[in-house]
């Protein structure tokens with residue numbers, strides 16, 4: 375049911391097929407997991423098909439090693455009319471030592487689309503429940519302002535002839 379589930383968590387082992395040339399998990403693989411978890415959370419909250427419109431502030435804080443237990447946590451931190459802002463963290467745990475570390479983090483924006491015409495459609499409103507969530511919502515609002523500035527830069531770049 376839409377408007378109920380505000381968090382999605384994936385858990386799995388980092389596989390040998392996820393490796394980069396340096397023997398650790400490929401950054402592109404972490405971005406794929408982030409996109410999938412964010413998408414699942416957006417669809418669960420809105421009850422609609424959703425598309426990614428932005429990824430902000432992505433940080434690769436620590437490497438993920440093959441065999442680590444990976445947790446990808448996407449949680450809603452702000453809703454607009456049709457947009458859903460998600461904080462997505464990737465955590466890695468060395469199962470032999472039991473230590474978990476933050477590997478990657480970002481904020482993503484998804485927009486819910488109407489099934490009939492593919493135009494943005496309203497999503498259920500989300501309210502923060504405590505000071506931690508209020509802080510995350512404030513961060514989402516600040517990133518939205520930065521993102522609007524980025525959109526203008528994209529327009530300028532696109533206008534430059536080949």
Ligand SMILES: CC(C)(COP(=O)(O)OP(=O)(O)OC[C@H]1O[C@@H](n2cnc3c(N)ncnc32)[C@H](O)[C@@H]1OP(=O)(O)O)[C@@H](O)C(=O)NCCC(=O)NCCS
Nearest residue numbers: 424425426427428453454455456457483485494518521525
């Ligand atoms: C998503 C899309 C349909 C929005 O179309 P649009 O004409 O810009 O629609 P609107 O101007 O009404 O914006 C819709 C929402 O997106 C938000 N939005 C648009 N661009 C944004 C950006 N760069 N950063 C954050 N939010 C953004 C708007 O703030 C608005 O939110 P709100 O309804 O909560 O106020 C269109 O941009 C699109 O199709 N983008 C490509 C998506 C895609 O292919 N993603 C990759 C594969 S999933």
